[in-house]
Amino acid sequence: xxxxxxSNQQNERVRDALAVQFRVIAAxxxxxxxxxxxxSQLGYLWEIITPAAGTAILVAIFTAIGRHPxxxxxxxxxxxxxxxxxxxxxKFASSLMGVYDANKALMTYPPxxxxxxxxxxxLLIAATQLVITVLFYSGLGAWNLAGFPxxxxxxxxxxxxxxxxxxxxxxxxxxxxxxxxxxxxxxxILMRPLIFISAIFYVPSYMPPEVVDWLKWNPVLHCVEWMxxxxxxxxxxxxxxxxxxLTVAVLLTLTGLLGERLTRQQRGGA
Amino acid sequence: MIELHDIxxxxxxxxxxKPVIDRLSFTFPGDRNIAILGxxxxxxxxxxxxxxxxxxxxxGEIIRSVRVSWPLGFASxxxxxxxxxxxxxxxxxxxxxxxxxxxxxxxxxxxxxESLRLPIKTYSSGMKARLAFGMSMAVxxxxxxxxxxxxxxxxxxxxxxxxxxxxxxxxxxxxxxSHAMGQIRQYCDCGLLLTPQGVWYYNDVEDLIAAYEASNxxxxxxxxx
Numbered sequence: 001x002x003x004x005x006x007s008n009q010q011n012e013r014v015r016d017a018l019a020v021q022f023r024v025i026a027a028x029x030x031x032x033x034x035x036x037x038x039x040s041q042l043g044y045l046w047e048i049i050t051p052a053a054g055t056a057i058l059v060a061i062f063t064a065i066g067r068h069p070x071x072x073x074x075x076x077x078x079x080x081x082x083x084x085x086x087x088x089x090x091k092f093a094s095s096l097m098g099v100y101d102a103n104k105a106l107m108t109y110p111p112x113x114x115x116x117x118x119x120x121x122x123l124l125i126a127a128t129q130l131v132i133t134v135l136f137y138s139g140l141g142a143w144n145l146a147g148f149p150x151x152x153x154x155x156x157x158x159x160x161x162x163x164x165x166x167x168x169x170x171x172x173x174x175x176x177x178x179x180x181x182x183x184x185x186x187x188x189i190l191m192r193p194l195i196f197i198s199a200i201f202y203v204p205s206y207m208p209p210e211v212v213d214w215l216k217w218n219p220v221l222h223c224v225e226w227m228x229x230x231x232x233x234x235x236x237x238x239x240x241x242x243x244x245x246l247t248v249a250v251l252l253t254l255t256g257l258l259g260e261r262l263t264r265q266q267r268g269g270a
Numbered sequence: 271m272i273e274l275h276d277i278x279x280x281x282x283x284x285x286x287x288k289p290v291i292d293r294l295s296f297t298f299p300g301d302r303n304i305a306i307l308g309x310x311x312x313x314x315x316x317x318x319x320x321x322x323x324x325x326x327x328x329x330g331e332i333i334r335s336v337r338v339s340w341p342l343g344f345a346s347x348x349x350x351x352x353x354x355x356x357x358x359x360x361x362x363x364x365x366x367x368x369x370x371x372x373x374x375x376x377x378x379x380x381x382x383x384e385s386l387r388l389p390i391k392t393y394s395s396g397m398k399a400r401l402a403f404g405m406s407m408a409v410x411x412x413x414x415x416x417x418x419x420x421x422x423x424x425x426x427x428x429x430x431x432x433x434x435x436x437x438x439x440x441x442x443x444x445x446x447x448s449h450a451m452g453q454i455r456q457y458c459d460c461g462l463l464l465t466p467q468g469v470w471y472y473n474d475v476e477d478l479i480a481a482y483e484a485s486n487x488x489x490x491x492x493x494x495x
Contacts, residue, residue, distance in 0.1 A: 020366075027363035034352060108347035109340045110323035111364050265326055266282065 024111050028120030048132050051087050052139075055079045058201060070203050072232055077146040081231050082200035084136060085162050085224045088129045090191060092166025093173065095125055097187060100178040100260075100267060114267070115260055118171060126163050133159065146231075154230030161242075162223040165249040171256025178267055199224045205238040212239055219248045271300035271413060271443065272321055272338065277330030279316055290316050293330070294469055296462070298413075300336070303444045305454045305461030305475065307482040309489060312464040314447045315343070318417050321445065336412035343417030343447075346402050350391035354382060354401055357390060365409050375408035376401065379430065400427065407434050414438070416446045432456075451479055 058079040062069075069075045096118060103117045140146035149155050176183040198220040204212055215221055222245035225237040279291045290313035298304055298321075306314050318341045319325040320332060340347070348357050358376055362369035377386060380400040390398065406414065435444070435457065448454055454461070454475065461478040463470045465485055472478035 023366050024364050027360055030363070031349065031352070031356075031360050034356065035349060105347045105349075107324055109361065109364055110338075265328055 020111055021113075021116065024113075024116045025120045025123070028106075028112070028116055029124050032121055032124050044128075047128060048135060051080065051083050051132070051136060054083045054087075058083075062201070070201065070206075071228070071235065074140070074145045076140055076143075077231070078228075079201060080136060080140060080146075081227045082198065082224050084133055085158070085227045086194060086198050086200060086220060088133070088159070088162050089166040089169070089220050089223065090194070091125050091129060092122065092163065092170045093187070093191060094170075095121055096167065096170025097173045097177050097184060099170075099174045114264065115257070118174065118260070122163075122167050122170075125166075129163075130159065149231045150233035151230045155227060156230075158223060158226035158230055161226060161245055161249060162220075164253060165219055165223060165245065168249050168252025168254075168256055172252050172259060173256075175256060175259035175263055178263070194218070194220055197221065199239075205236075215239070216241065216244075219245045271334070271336045272298040273333040273335075274298075275331040275333070277320065277327035277332060279313070279320065279325075279327050281316075291320075291327070291469075295330075296469075296471065298445065299460075300443065302460050303439075303446070303458045305458035305478060306445065306447045306464060307454070307461060307478060308464030309466075309486070312466060314464055315341070315417055317464065318343075318415050318445070318447060322415050337410075339406050339409070339411040339414045341415045341417050342402060342406045346398055348390045348398065348402075351389050353389055354386035354393075357401070358386075358405055361405055362409075367409055372405065372408040376404040379407065379434070380404040381427065403431065407438070411442060413443045413445060416444060416448075418448050454479065 055076055059075045062075055069078050071078055099118050099121060100114055103114075106112050106117060107114070137146060137149070141148070173183065173187050177187075197215055197218050199215070204215055204221060204225065207215065216239055222240055222242070225235075225240040226242065226245070228235045229237050229240060274294055274296045276293050276295050277291060278289070278293055280287050280289045282288075306317060308314050316325070320327055321334075322338055322341045323332070323334065324341060347361075349360075352360070354376075355373055358373050359369045362372045373386075376382070380386075380403075382397060382401060385393065385397060386401075390401075393401070444457055446454065446457055458475050460471070460473050460475060463472065463478060463481050463485065470481065472481060
């Protein structure tokens with residue numbers, strides 16, 4: 001019943017509601033930090049060991065079979081630009097998928113809404129992955145395996161679009177999983193081939209056009225290409241379609257948020 | 271203080287629709303302590319969750335003009351791997367109150383002592399209830415929603431809880447679900463009776479209890495036939 005309320009009072013209500021939401025999200029971020037990494041001292045360490053080990057294994061395999069780096073002079077940098085991007089996407093997708101089921105107990109406290117948990121977890125993932133990405137590239141730089149990125153602003157864009165894509169994908173799947181528990185398995189299967197079809201260890205611009213016609217449907221591949229366009233001065237991807245990956249990311253985000261709103265009552269949240 | 275305008279709530283369990291509350295309009299008076307009585311499954315806890323705002327009605331509208339607590343009951347929002355203190359800090363942050371003051375209050379009140387520094391999963395259900403009760407009493411609400419919880423702990427703890435309630439009563443109201451009529455008589459002065467046939471309001475708590483017991487007798491007779 002907003003009709004009877006004077007507008008300055010309405011503004012106040014909106015401001016109060018925003019203040020509550022910021023407070024709730026901040027509280028949730030701190031809680032999630034504790035829940036996600038607090039139980040083991042190695043929690044944060046694993047976040048950096050995983051991409052490091054992945055890169056090291058790929059470097060070892062490709063060196064052993066006597067290949068040249070697919071692009072540039074550093075195996076490690078080439079694989080890292082692919083793997084870090086893929087892991088960023090996967091982290092969002094897998095952590096957000098169960099967000100509505102895992103936090104049912106939190107709904108005891110009325111100021112906390114289902115989407116607050118979604119936003120809090122996403123903020124935490126984005127912040128953690130950003131630190132890891134910076135640390136990782138700095139580490140490569142310190143070992144002389146990588147130089148400074150050619151277009152840092154493009155790296156930031158690529159990071160943001162990958163995060164948005166992961167957020168949209170995760171938020172959409174979270175709604176579906178709250179309906180059909182087995183959707184979780186479907187997503188796991190869908191994500192498995194990503195390591196092969198996301199240009200992690202090859203340059204899609206050098207692939208035959210009939211292969212590229214298929215590969216370019218994969219939005220994660222465009223994220224990797226965007227990242228490499230930013231890191232290398234002359235990567236010059238022939239495949240990257242920025243508006244395609246942006247559209248997919250925005251559509252998935254809208255689907256996820258709208259789906260949450262429409263199914264909120266059946267889930268028994270508020 | 272809390273107005274219900276034509277609210278309805280239906281649960282869908284495995285495709286079967288089960289109406290819990292059907293077009294209920296009611297204004298909870300701001301100067302009375304209200305009991306909610308009724309047989310199991312009549313929708314008492316659902317109504318409580320909607321009063322708190324933890325759940326939305328399918329239809330209709332709820333207007334709260336006062337600060338309402340979360341529904342204090344068996345279902346707690348605790349994270350088992352976090353300690354008591356960490357859980358208190360979290361709730362204090364959510365409600366925007368001073369965490370250290372709440373910790374101090376709960377420490378004095380709950381008698382959990384060192385256990386507050388241990389993960390919740392090591393607590394007994396009585397300890398959890400004491401923590402939950404202490405936490406909600408530490409935050410100042412205009413209206414406390416209590417879903418069968420006050421009967422926790424030993425005699426001293428019960429006395430303490432009663433004392434806290436008496437302290438709160440001059441400026442806060444209680445809406446309470448309980449199957450213990452002694453408690454209802456002690457804290458409430460009017461109430462709602464929820465039955466599958468409908469909802470009734472009784473201005474006097476003795477009338478309410480009499481009607482509740484009569485409806486229980488009816489149910490028993492029906493079941494016996």
